[in-house]
Amino acid sequence: MTSKTFTDQLVVDSLQLWCDNVVRIGKIHSEGGDVAATAAQILSDNYDYDKGKVLFKPTLTFGLQTFRSTKEGALSYFIGGNPEFPDDKGFKLKPWVKVWFNKLDYVLHGDLAIVQCNVHFVGGDDSHIFVNKSFVFKICDDGRVRIVLHQSSLPFHPQAPQ
Amino acid sequence: MTSKTFTDQLVVDSLQLWCDNVVRIGKIHSEGGDVAATAAQILSDNYDYDKGKVLFKPTLTFGLQTFRSTKEGALSYFIGGNPEFPDDKGFKLKPWVKVWFNKLDYVLHGDLAIVQCNVHFVGGDDSHIFVNKSFVFKICDDGRVRIVLHQSSLPFHPQAPQ
Amino acid sequence: MTSKTFTDQLVVDSLQLWCDNVVRIGKIHSEGGDVAATAAQILSDNYDYDKGKVLFKPTLTFGLQTFRSTKEGALSYFIGGNPEFPDDKGFKLKPWVKVWFNKLDYVLHGDLAIVQCNVHFVGGDDSHIFVNKSFVFKICDDGRVRIVLHQSSLPFHPQAPQ
Amino acid sequence: MTSKTFTDQLVVDSLQLWCDNVVRIGKIHSEGGDVAATAAQILSDNYDYDKGKVLFKPTLTFGLQTFRSTKEGALSYFIGGNPEFPDDKGFKLKPWVKVWFNKLDYVLHGDLAIVQCNVHFVGGDDSHIFVNKSFVFKICDDGRVRIVLHQSSLPFHPQAPQ
Numbered sequence: 001m002t003s004k005t006f007t008d009q010l011v012v013d014s015l016q017l018w019c020d021n022v023v024r025i026g027k028i029h030s031e032g033g034d035v036a037a038t039a040a041q042i043l044s045d046n047y048d049y050d051k052g053k054v055l056f057k058p059t060l061t062f063g064l065q066t067f068r069s070t071k072e073g074a075l076s077y078f079i080g081g082n083p084e085f086p087d088d089k090g091f092k093l094k095p096w097v098k099v100w101f102n103k104l105d106y107v108l109h110g111d112l113a114i115v116q117c118n119v120h121f122v123g124g125d126d127s128h129i130f131v132n133k134s135f136v137f138k139i140c141d142d143g144r145v146r147i148v149l150h151q152s153s154l155p156f157h158p159q160a161p162q
Numbered sequence: 163m164t165s166k167t168f169t170d171q172l173v174v175d176s177l178q179l180w181c182d183n184v185v186r187i188g189k190i191h192s193e194g195g196d197v198a199a200t201a202a203q204i205l206s207d208n209y210d211y212d213k214g215k216v217l218f219k220p221t222l223t224f225g226l227q228t229f230r231s232t233k234e235g236a237l238s239y240f241i242g243g244n245p246e247f248p249d250d251k252g253f254k255l256k257p258w259v260k261v262w263f264n265k266l267d268y269v270l271h272g273d274l275a276i277v278q279c280n281v282h283f284v285g286g287d288d289s290h291i292f293v294n295k296s297f298v299f300k301i302c303d304d305g306r307v308r309i310v311l312h313q314s315s316l317p318f319h320p321q322a323p324q
Numbered sequence: 325m326t327s328k329t330f331t332d333q334l335v336v337d338s339l340q341l342w343c344d345n346v347v348r349i350g351k352i353h354s355e356g357g358d359v360a361a362t363a364a365q366i367l368s369d370n371y372d373y374d375k376g377k378v379l380f381k382p383t384l385t386f387g388l389q390t391f392r393s394t395k396e397g398a399l400s401y402f403i404g405g406n407p408e409f410p411d412d413k414g415f416k417l418k419p420w421v422k423v424w425f426n427k428l429d430y431v432l433h434g435d436l437a438i439v440q441c442n443v444h445f446v447g448g449d450d451s452h453i454f455v456n457k458s459f460v461f462k463i464c465d466d467g468r469v470r471i472v473l474h475q476s477s478l479p480f481h482p483q484a485p486q
Numbered sequence: 487m488t489s490k491t492f493t494d495q496l497v498v499d500s501l502q503l504w505c506d507n508v509v510r511i512g513k514i515h516s517e518g519g520d521v522a523a524t525a526a527q528i529l530s531d532n533y534d535y536d537k538g539k540v541l542f543k544p545t546l547t548f549g550l551q552t553f554r555s556t557k558e559g560a561l562s563y564f565i566g567g568n569p570e571f572p573d574d575k576g577f578k579l580k581p582w583v584k585v586w587f588n589k590l591d592y593v594l595h596g597d598l599a600i601v602q603c604n605v606h607f608v609g610g611d612d613s614h615i616f617v618n619k620s621f622v623f624k625i626c627d628d629g630r631v632r633i634v635l636h637q638s639s640l641p642f643h644p645q646a647p648q
Contacts, residue, residue, distance in 0.1 A: 053269050055278040057294050062318045063449045066294060067278060069267060087320065105231060107215050107310055109274065114298050114311045116217040116229060132219050132228060134296045134313040136276050148269055149276045151296040153315030156224045158249065259426075264450070280450055287549045288426070288442055288479070290452035317450070377593050379602040381618050386642045390618060391602060393591060411644065429555060431539050431634055436595065438622050438635045440541040440553060456543050456552060458620045458637040460600050472593055473600045475620040477639030480548045482573065 004139040006113040011106050014137050014145045017046065019099040019119065025078065026095025026124075035093065039078045043071050048138060048146040059131050059152040060091060098122040101133075111139040112148075119152070130155065166301040168275040173268050176299050176307045179208065181261040181281065187240065188257025188286075197255065201240045205233050210300060210308040219313040221293050222253060260284040263295075274310075275299040281314070292317065328463040330437040335430050338461050338469045341370065343423040343443065349402065350419025350448075359417065363402045367395050372462060372470040381475040383455050384415060422446040425457075435463040436472075443476070454479065490625040492599040497592050500623050500631045503532065505585040505605065511564065512581025512610075521579065525564045529557050534624060534632040543637040545617050546577060584608040587619075598634075599623040605638070616641065 021042050029035045047054050049071035056068040058077045065085055068074045076082035080090030099121050106115040115135040122128050136149035183204050191197045209216050211233035218230040220239045227247055230236045238244035242252030261283050268277040277297040284290050298311035345366050353359045371378050373395035380392040382401045389409055392398045400406035404414030423445050430439040439459040446452050460473035507528050515521045533540050535557035542554040544563045551571055554560045562568035566576030585607050592601040601621040608614050622635035 055267055055269065055276060055296070057278055057296070060318050060320075062320060066280075066317065066450075067265060067267060103229060105217055105229060107217065109300075109310075110272070112271065112274070114217060116219055116311065116313065118228075132313065132315060134217070134219070134311055136298060136311075138271075148271075149278065149296055149298075151278065151294065151313050151315070153294060153313070154318060155228065156222050156316060158222075158224060260424075262422075264421075282446065282450070282452070284444065284452075288444070288454050288552075290444070290446075290454070292450050292452070379591055379593065379600060379620070381602055381620070384642050384644075386644060390604075390641065391589060391591060427553060429541055429553060431541065433598065433624075433634075434596070436598070438541060440543055440635065440637065442552075456637065456639060458541070458543070458635055460622060460635075462595075472595075473602065473620055473622075475602065475618065475637050475639070477618060477637070478642060479552065480546050480640060482546075482548060 004111050004143065006108045006111060006137070006139060008108070010139075010145060011104075011108075011113045011115060011137070014113070015101050015104070015115070015117065015135075018135075018147075019101060021046065022092050022096050022099045022121070025092040026097065029079075029093045030095050030124075035079050036075070039075055039092065040071075043074055043078075045144060046146055047071075047074065047150075048140065048148050049074065051140070052138075052146070052148065054147060055149040055151075056147075057151040057153070058091065059154060060087075060089075062087070094121075095124050096121045097124050113137040166273050166305065168270045168273060168299070168301060170270070172301075172307060173266075173270075173275045173277060173299070176275070177263045177266070177277070177279065177297075180297075180309075181263060183208065184254055184258050184261045184283070187254040188259065191241075191255045192257050192286075197241050198237070201237055201254065202233075205236055205240075207306060208308055209233075209236065209312075210302065210310050211236065213302070214300075214308070214310065216309060217311040217313075218309075219315070220253065221314040221316060222249075222251075224249070256283075257286050258283045259286050273301040280317075328435050328467065330432045330435060330461070330463060332432070334463075334469060335428075335432075335437045335439060335461070338437070339425045339428070339439070339441065339459075342459075342471075343425060345370065346416050346420050346423045346445065349416040350421065353403075353417045354419050354448075359403050360399070363399055363416065364395075367398055367402075369468060370470055371395070371398065371474075372464065372472050373398065375464070376462075376470070376472065378471060379473040379475075380471075381477070382415065383476040383478060384411075384413075386411070418445075419448050420445045421448045437461040442479075490597050490629065492594045492597060492623070492625060494594070496625075496631060497590075497594075497599045497601060497623070500599070501587045501590070501601070501603065501621075504621075504633075505587060507532065508578055508582050508585045508607070511578040512583065515565075515579045516581050516610075521565050522561070525561055525578065526557075529560055529564075531630060532632055533557070533560065533636075534626065534634050535560065537626070538624075538632070538634065540633060541635040541637075542633075543639070544577065545638040545640060546573075546575075548573070580607075581610050582607045583610050597625040604641075 076085040076088045101117045104117040120130040134151045238247040238250045240254045263279045266279040282292040296313045400409040400412045425441045428441040444454040458475045562571040562574045564578045587603045590603040606616040620637045
């Protein structure tokens with residue numbers, strides 16, 4: 001285990017990088033670039049799939065494919081096109097042109113940061129969604145911060161009274 | 163910090179206790195017992211509000227009261243009746259008579275367990291819901307396991323094609 | 325007629341076996357086993373088709389094929405694939421991974437148990453249904469308990485006021 | 487236990503009486519008669535509530551009041567007006583002017599008849615419903631036939647293909 005210690009600044013930087021990467025994938029896709037290579041690189045650099053284990057519940061997954069414990073399953077959610085995950089449309093392709101977090105709260109615990117926040121997405125078509133998120137970030141042996149847990153869920157909408 | 167190490171068995175036990183406590187609160191409520199005292203005790207015994215910090219996104223919260231960073235806010239969600247949280251109906255009062263987890267996956271990390279799973283609730287009226295959950299459990303200095311992070315969200319339901 | 329007398333324990337055991345057999349068929353189907361042989365064996369062991377008569381109204385049958393008075397019709401409902409029953413999809417194949425009964429009430433009458441209860445089914449995809457059921461169980465000459473009557477119907481859902 | 491033996495003729499007579507009694511209650515109600523007295527008499531004469539136990543799942547009940555194990559609960563379903571059963575509208579008051587059974591099948595077993603059939607109801611307004619039913623009838627010590635089990639459920643309606 002690393003002796004590195006998570007800091008407040010690292011929390012903010014890690015979340016900002018996550019947001020920036022969503023915009024980046026959409027931009028590459030819009031410009032006809034190699035979105036699969038970029039998304040796979042992000043999964044290696046920012047998620048702990050290669051050397052560890054990742055608990056990942058993306059926003060729009062359901063049923064038997066709710067949780068994505070493999071890098072392949074996460075990549076499919078990001079960019080779609082995998083026949084083994086027929087419901088994945090490629091969430092990060094839209095493009096989302098502005099992505100940011102708010103309502104941030106967290107606990108630092110050694111080499112981990114345990115985080116909750118909302119993340120907002122504005123599309124090129126001016127549509128807007130936001131989601132409730134939990135993250136656990138870890139400083140890995142190579143000094144990079146990677147995601148160990150990520151849950152993203154649409155907010156609860158109460159029914160109108162009847 | 164404790165030198166205790168989380169184990170597989172502790173993960174299962176901690177989740178089972180969480181489930182059992184939901185049933186317990188409903189049963190006490192049905193029998194006219196002191197549900198406020200029980201719920202407060204559970205928050206002290208099983209959540210880290212008293213000596214630490216808890217990140218908590220309950221299933222049915224929304225808007226400005228989505229995240230419950232205080233013990234008072236968590237208690238209100240459990241049993242309702244707090245005018246500062248007017249949308250809280252007391253989720254744990256229903257009663258829920260059968261509660262269990264499945265699709266469990268987790269990462270052990272020193273004194274922490276980082277967990278995702280589904281939890282199912284069946285009511286005394288035979289209704290059923292299930293939720294997608296993330297937990298971070300910690301072994302505290304007194305040897306008890308307490309929750310540091312808890313997100314609970316209803317599953318995503320895709321729209322039927324139109 | 326047998327002189328055996330039905331007991332409370334036999335009621336619970338017979339219902340539990342019924343529930344376990346639903347899970348068992350789904351598991352065998354998931355693993356590519358011989359589900360037709362298993363389902364046929366269950367119909368011989370637990371329903372009185374071979375030597376007696378069975379009154380059977382399964383959950384999802386309708387029209388001219390509502391009642392299944394033959395073993396062939398019951399088998400088709402369980403596992404599908406019979407062109408004479410084109411609406412049967414094989415209810416027990418789903419798989420259902422957790423099945424249990426509640427709201428049990430019954431009358432013992434000599435070698436018979438006359439039973440009503442709800443039965444709940446949770447699928448591998450976390451979906452849930454429950455049904456209202458009536459059973460008449462009989463202790464047969466070989467000492468086995470078999471079903472003589474079985475009605476299973478979806479609960480009534482009142483319309484919301486308009 | 488009686489030594490009386492159920493017969494084919496008794497099955498038909500018992501069902502016909504059940505149907506006739508539905509029409510009778512509606513007629514008394516339309517004419518301003520004492521429907522509560524009549525319905526209570528029918529429950530004493532034709533259901534085994536007074537000296538035995540009855541398993542009863544009426545057509546339109548749901549939730550915590552699905553099963554009616556008491557004479558009071560059955561009476562409420564028939565004629566409504568009981569504040570402890572607020573969803574009961576009085577099924578037998580409508581009036582139903584023509585009620586009959588078809589698709590009859592049964593097993594005779596000593597002093598019992600175990601029965602499945604459909605029952606059709608046509609209202610004074612020319613509306614029509616039919617239900618799937620299970621009955622267990624018993625010849626009681628006084629020689630009368632009474633209902634020990636009665637499940638009535640609306641038929642399953644398959645969804646249109648999507």
